[in-house]
Amino acid sequence: MKHLILGTALLALTAGMGAAQTVRLGTEGAYPPYNFIDDNGQVAGFERVLGDELCKRAELTCEWVTNDWDSIIPNLVSGNYDAIIAGMSITDERKQVVDFSENYTPPSPSAYMAKSADADIENGVIAAQTGTIQAAHIASTGATLLEFPSPDETVAAVQSDEADAVLADKDYLIPVVEESGGALVFVGDDLPLGGGIGMAFRKSDPELRGKFDAAIKSMKADGSLNNLIIEYLGEDSPHF
Amino acid sequence: MRPAIFSVCSDPSTLPQWQWFACYLTTGKHLAFYGSFGVVLLLLAITAPAALLFGFGAAASARSHFAPLSWLGKLYIAIVRGVPDIAFFLFFVIALDQGFEWLRHEIKCPDWDQPIRQGNDFVVCPAAKLPLGTAPQWVHETYGFFLAVLTFAIVFGAFAGNVLYGAMRAVPRPQIETAEAYGMSHRQAFWRILVPQMWVYALPGLSNLWMVLIKATPLLFLLGVEDIVYWARELGGSKTARFTDYPHGDWRMWYFLVLLVFYLVFTRLSEMVLTRIMRRLSHGQATAAGEAQRRSAGGPP
Amino acid sequence: MSCWQTVQDYGLRAIGIGERLLPRDDFTLCQQFTLIGSGMMWNIYFGLLALLAGFFLATALAVGKSSRHRLLRKPAEWFIFVFRGSPLFIQFFFAYFLFLSLKGVSPFFDAFTSAWLGALVVLFFNTAAYSGEIFYGALLSIPRGDLEAADAYGFTGWNKFRKITWPTMLRLAWPAYTNEAIFLFHATTLVFFSGFPARQQRGDALYYASYFADKTFNPFIPYPILAMYFILLTLTVVSVFGLINKRLNRHLPTERRRPLRIRPNLLR
Numbered sequence: 001m002k003h004l005i006l007g008t009a010l011l012a013l014t015a016g017m018g019a020a021q022t023v024r025l026g027t028e029g030a031y032p033p034y035n036f037i038d039d040n041g042q043v044a045g046f047e048r049v050l051g052d053e054l055c056k057r058a059e060l061t062c063e064w065v066t067n068d069w070d071s072i073i074p075n076l077v078s079g080n081y082d083a084i085i086a087g088m089s090i091t092d093e094r095k096q097v098v099d100f101s102e103n104y105t106p107p108s109p110s111a112y113m114a115k116s117a118d119a120d121i122e123n124g125v126i127a128a129q130t131g132t133i134q135a136a137h138i139a140s141t142g143a144t145l146l147e148f149p150s151p152d153e154t155v156a157a158v159q160s161d162e163a164d165a166v167l168a169d170k171d172y173l174i175p176v177v178e179e180s181g182g183a184l185v186f187v188g189d190d191l192p193l194g195g196g197i198g199m200a201f202r203k204s205d206p207e208l209r210g211k212f213d214a215a216i217k218s219m220k221a222d223g224s225l226n227n228l229i230i231e232y233l234g235e236d237s238p239h240f
Numbered sequence: 241m242r243p244a245i246f247s248v249c250s251d252p253s254t255l256p257q258w259q260w261f262a263c264y265l266t267t268g269k270h271l272a273f274y275g276s277f278g279v280v281l282l283l284l285a286i287t288a289p290a291a292l293l294f295g296f297g298a299a300a301s302a303r304s305h306f307a308p309l310s311w312l313g314k315l316y317i318a319i320v321r322g323v324p325d326i327a328f329f330l331f332f333v334i335a336l337d338q339g340f341e342w343l344r345h346e347i348k349c350p351d352w353d354q355p356i357r358q359g360n361d362f363v364v365c366p367a368a369k370l371p372l373g374t375a376p377q378w379v380h381e382t383y384g385f386f387l388a389v390l391t392f393a394i395v396f397g398a399f400a401g402n403v404l405y406g407a408m409r410a411v412p413r414p415q416i417e418t419a420e421a422y423g424m425s426h427r428q429a430f431w432r433i434l435v436p437q438m439w440v441y442a443l444p445g446l447s448n449l450w451m452v453l454i455k456a457t458p459l460l461f462l463l464g465v466e467d468i469v470y471w472a473r474e475l476g477g478s479k480t481a482r483f484t485d486y487p488h489g490d491w492r493m494w495y496f497l498v499l500l501v502f503y504l505v506f507t508r509l510s511e512m513v514l515t516r517i518m519r520r521l522s523h524g525q526a527t528a529a530g531e532a533q534r535r536s537a538g539g540p541p
Numbered sequence: 542m543s544c545w546q547t548v549q550d551y552g553l554r555a556i557g558i559g560e561r562l563l564p565r566d567d568f569t570l571c572q573q574f575t576l577i578g579s580g581m582m583w584n585i586y587f588g589l590l591a592l593l594a595g596f597f598l599a600t601a602l603a604v605g606k607s608s609r610h611r612l613l614r615k616p617a618e619w620f621i622f623v624f625r626g627s628p629l630f631i632q633f634f635f636a637y638f639l640f641l642s643l644k645g646v647s648p649f650f651d652a653f654t655s656a657w658l659g660a661l662v663v664l665f666f667n668t669a670a671y672s673g674e675i676f677y678g679a680l681l682s683i684p685r686g687d688l689e690a691a692d693a694y695g696f697t698g699w700n701k702f703r704k705i706t707w708p709t710m711l712r713l714a715w716p717a718y719t720n721e722a723i724f725l726f727h728a729t730t731l732v733f734f735s736g737f738p739a740r741q742q743r744g745d746a747l748y749y750a751s752y753f754a755d756k757t758f759n760p761f762i763p764y765p766i767l768a769m770y771f772i773l774l775t776l777t778v779v780s781v782f783g784l785i786n787k788r789l790n791r792h793l794p795t796e797r798r799r800p801l802r803i804r805p806n807l808l809r
Contacts, residue, residue, distance in 0.1 A: 323771050
C-alpha cells in the first residue's frame with residue numbers, strides 16, 4: 001500500500017542559502033502534539049518546529065509531506081521522501097529496515113487510558129494504532145488488540161465503548177485526558193516501551209542522517225531542544 | 241495568524257452558532273476539502289478517455305489475427321476482471337513507480353555499479369528518481385496524481401476493453417464482408433466500417449462503466465492522494481481546543497453523509513445525461529431501442 | 542520451521558486459532574500463502590452470507606419495484622437508488638460511524654460496530670440492491686405469452702408467482718446475477734480498509750497481503766498470491782452458478798439453452 005504525497009506547504013526557512021538541497025520530511029499529521037494539521041491545513045506541532053529548526057542548522061531546505069502511518073516506512077524506503085519525523089520510537093524491529101538519528105526525545109512512557117480507572121487492561125479489548133510499538137505490545141499480552149489506522153480513531157474507540165482502553169504514547173494522551181474534564185483517565189502504571197523518538201532515514205543515506213545528527217546534537221547542547229519539549233510536550237515530559 | 245476570510249473569525253469561541261459554522265466551514269482545511277472534490281472530478285475527466293484508449297487497444301489486440309497479440313489482449317482483460325480491483329490499486333502504484341524509476345535508471349545511469357535493491361531499499365541513481373529530488377512539491381503531487389490516473393486507466397481499460405470487444409463483435413458480420421468484397425484491406429475495414437459502427441453497441445456498456453468509475457473514485461484515498469475521503473476523516477475526527485480554534489466531537493458520520501449525498505447526486509445526474517445521449521444515438525438505428533422509438537413515433541410496423 | 546508447521550500455526554489464524562503473534566521477520570513464501578489463504582475465510586464468509594440473505598431481499602425489492610402500489614414501489618426504488626448510486630467504500634465508512642452513534646442509543650447495536658456483523662449488513666443491503674435491480678429487469682422481460690399461458694391454466698396469486706414468474710425471472714436474470722456474485726466476493730476485500738477495525742489482527746486476505754507488502758516492502762509476492770486465490774474463487778463461483786444455470790434451463794430444448802456467459806464488468 002502506497003500513500004504518496006499528501007501535499008503541504010513548502011517552507012523555505014533558509015534566507016540566502018543558494019545551493020541548499022531540498023529535503024523532504026515525511027510526517028503523519030495526525031498525532032498532536034507531535035504533528036498535526038492545523039486549521040489552515042498546514043503541518044504544525046512539536047515536530048514541525050523541531051524539523052524546521054534542524055533544517056536551518058543543517059543548512060537544508062526542507063519540505064513537509066504527510067503520509068498515512070501504516071505505509072510511512074515503505075514510502076521512505078521507496079524514496080518518496082527523505083526522512084521520517086513523525087513521533088516514531090526507535091525500536092530494534094524498525095532498525096532492521098531504516099536507520100535512526102539520535103533520539104530527539106528521551107525515552108518517554110506509554111500509558112493506558114480508559115473511561116474508568118478500573119478498566120480491564122489485562123484481558124480487555126485495547127485499542128492501538130496499527131504498526132506501532134503499542135500495538136505490538138498488546139498483541140503479545142493477554143488483551144485483545146483492536147487496530148485503527150490513525151491515533152484519533154483509537155481514542156474515539158474508547159469514547160464509544162468499542163474498546164475498554166487505549167494504549168498510546170503518554171505525551172499524546174495527556175492533552176486528551178486534560179481536555180476530557182474527567183471523562184477519561186489514565187489506568188495502571190506507565191509502560192516504558194520505546195527507546196526515545198528519532199528521525200528515520202534510508203539505510204543507503206548515511207550522509208543526510210549525519211547532518212541531522214549533528215543538528216540534533218547542537219540543539220541538545222544549547223538547551224533549545226529542552227525548551228521545545230517543555231513548550232510542546234509539557235513540564236512533566238522527560239527532557240535531556 | 242491567518243488572514244481570516246471573515247474578520248469576526250479571529251476568536252470563534254465567542255461566536256453565536258451560525259457564525260461559528262460560517263467560520264468553521266471556511267477554514268483553510270475546509271477549503272482544501274472543497275478543493276478535493278475538484279480532484280475527484282479532474283480524475284474522472286482524465287481517466288475516462290485514458291481508460292477508453294487502453295480499452296480500445298485491448299479490444300483491438302484481442303481481435304488481432306496475430307495469435308500472441310490476441311492472447312495478450314485477452315489475458316489482460318481476463319486477469320484484471322478476475323481479481324479485486326482494490327488489490328490492483330494497492331499493487332500498481334508501487335509497481336509502476338519502481339518500474340519507471342528502474343527504466344530511467346537503466347537509460348540514464350549505465351555506469352551505476354551499486355545494486356538497485358539494497359536490502360529493503362529501492363535505490364536508483366539520483367538522475368533517475370521520479371520526480372527528481374530537487375523538484376518542487378507540486379511536481380511530486382502531480383506525479384502521484386498521474387500514477388493514480390494510470391492505475392485507474394489500466395484497471396478500467398480492461399473493463400472498457402471487454403465492452404468494446406463485445407461491441408465489435410456485435411457489428412453485423414456482413415458489413416465487414418461487404419467491405420472486403422469492395423476490396424478494402426483488413427485495416428481499412430476495421431477503421432472505416434467497424435469502428436464507426438461499434439459505438440452504438442458499446443454505449444450501454446460504457447455508460448455502465450462510467451457509473452462504475454464514479455463509484456470507484458473514493459479508492460483514490462488508498463493511493464495516497466489527498467482526496468475527499470482523506471479530508472472527511474481528518475476533518476470529522478474529534479478535535480480538542482488545544483490544537484484548533486474549532487473544537488468539536490466526533491463528526492465523521494456527518495462528513496461521510498455529505499460524501500454519500502455528493503455521490504448520489506452525481507450518479508443521478510450522470511444517469512439522466514446518459515439516458516438522453518442513448519435516446520439520441522438510438523434514433524434511426526437498426527437496434528431494438530431504435531425500433532421501439534420508431535414504433536412509438538407511429539411509424540409503420 | 543517446516544511449511545507444514547506454518548500451516549498448522551497460521552492456517553486458521555484469521556479466525557483466531559493458532560499462533561497469537563503474526564510473523565515479524567524472516568518472512569517465507571509459505572507464511573504468505575498460508576496467512577493470505579487463511580484470510581480468504583473472511584472473504585468467503587462475507588460473500589456467501591450476504592449473497593444468501595441478499596437473494597431474498599432482492600426478490601422482494603424486484604417485486605416491490607414493479608408493483609403498482611406507490612407505497613410498495615417508492616421504498617424499493619429508493620433503497621435500490623441509494624445503494625446502487627453511492628460507492629460501497631463510502632457506505633462502509635458511513636455505516637460504521639452510524640452504528641457507532643446508534644450504539645449510544647440502544648445496546649442492541651453493540652455488535653454492529655464489529656466487522657463480522659456491521660460489514661455483513663452493509664454487504665447484504667448492497668448486494669440486495671444490485672441484485673434487486675437485475676431481478677427487476679428480468680421481471681420486465683418475462684415473455685408475455687408465459688404469463689398469459691399461466692393465467693389460462695388457472696394459476697393465480699402466490700401460486701402463479703412461485704411456479705411461473707419467479708423461476709422465469711431467475712432464469713433470465715441468472716447470467717447477470719452470476720456477475721453480481723463474483724463482484725460481491727471482490728467487494729468483500731474493502732471491509733478492513735474502510736473504518737471497520739481489525740480485531741486481534743484477524744483480517745481478510747487483503748489485510749494479510751497488505752501486511753506482508755508493508756513488512757517486506759515488496760508488493761510483487763503477496764498481491765499476486767492474493768490474485769491467485771481470487772481467480773480460484775472466481776472460477777469456483779462461475780462453475781457453481783453454471784451448474785445452477787443448467788438446472789434452471791433444463792426444461793428448454795437444447796438449442797435454446799443459453800450457456801452462461803460471464804462478464805464481471807462492474808465495481809462498486
